[in-house]
Amino acid sequence: MKKLACLFVLMGAVSVANAAPVYLTAAAEPWNTNANIDNFNAAFGAGGWDRAVFGDAGLFDDTSDFLYIDGGDGNTQDFENWMNANRTDLEGFVSAGGSVFVNAARWGGTDNFNLGFGATMDYSGNHAETCTLTTDHFAAAGTVFTGNGCAHDIVISGADFDTLAVSTHGDILVEKDFGLGHIMLGGMTTTNWHGANGFDIRVNMLQYGAGLAGEVPEPAIVALFGLGLAGLGFSRRKAK
DSSP states (O other), X not given: OHHHHHHHHHHHHHHTOOOOOEEEEOSSOGGGSXXXXXXXXXXXXXXXXXXXXXXXXXXXTTSOSEEEEEOOBTXXXXXXXXXXXXXXXXXXXXXXXXXXXXXXXXXXXXXXXXXXTTEEEEOTTOOEXXXXXXXXXXXXXXXXXXXXXXXXXXXXXXXXXXXXXXXXTEEEEEEEEETTEEEEEEOBOOGGGBOTTHHHHHHHHHXXXXXXXXXXXXXXXXXXHHHHHHHHHHHHHHHO
């Protein structure tokens, strides 16, 4: 019974391993504005989230259950380089229970850029002045946000995605469950470019994404849990 009690303690440890939301972009802020930082402070409180830079290690270990990635404007090339190098790991993180929101209003970039998860994004000629929500997930903050380019890219995805927001050019925010986790993909600018409702809508988007994160087990705890199972099995065989 003592061995079983220890095993249940390990199981409990696996279930509670989580961490603060993470905002990932290049060293410089997209569009040379602190809009994303202001969004995160409003969504999770100052000090309640972490800022990471493309190239940081450990993002797919126990760093976060929710990851927001912004590759807009001058960060376009760094974003594409990072995605190309980490696409498979990002898909694995979500499949294991993580929630990720990839959002990039690029300045140029690769046509039909591969976002993973069965979707691409396209920049050419897709600047939008009016963006409209197609879901009630964020309706408390309004249904339309406008501005001098509320989106730059459209997201091209399959039928397994649900559309959350559109411009006159196509989908600018989509979502789907992926494995045990959840993915959102968007082409929206930072909220300093948006009119009324834009800031609050983005805050609600971040909170929505964070709320869909599963509990991604820390690798060391999972390994310890596996050893506990193995040890219990050995002990029972020996006792027979």
